[in-house]
Amino acid sequence: GDSVTQMEGPVTLSEEAFLTINCTYTATGYPSLFWYVQYPGEGLQLLLKATKADDKGSNKGFEATYRKETTSFHLEKGSVQVSDSAVYFCALSDRTGFQKLVFGTGTRLLVSP
């Protein structure tokens, strides 16, 4: 079945550092790809998405590019802030089905001042 693999955390960075969280996927079709974020004590929020190969999703300074050839959707941000500390989940949905989300295990990001 479909699956998502993302790097284990925690990822610990200083403020203004560059962030990369790796995500790769396995899918039989051509899924849509997502990054969700869960801030402490809050629910899951959609951060960005991409629906086809070579699409770039972006939001709040975060970016991720849908790479079909490497089946990857790595999350990047040029300069992280303390307020970015959260758990980040990579996910896919199969557009041919009912579009249920398949999630990675989540990566905790800790940003220190």
Add this chain to the structure above:
Amino acid sequence: GAGVSQSPSNKVTEKGKDVELRCDPISGHTALYWYRQSLGQGLEFLIYFQGNSAPDKSGLPSDRFSAERTGGSVSTLTIQRTQQEDSAVYLCASSPEINEQYFGPGTRLTVT
């Protein structure tokens, strides 16, 4: 506008008791999903509703779990004869269209 709401936010129950978890989706959203977030299993899909029908129940872990949706709106997830392994955060999401799922804050269920 109002987002997805879930109640209760926390539920502690004794092993063997039944529990009901409620989800109020965003008004007008036809699709509704239940997921479970647990330490051992991560985030898992449970069931999908389109309107009041559930064409995909493939994620329900056992026949102790059931769900219904009425009026194309509110959904209830019922767990009968709860077990300790049912302890998790149960998340509801609704969607107006393809590729946009909006999540509620979740119900944290603890089975003692």
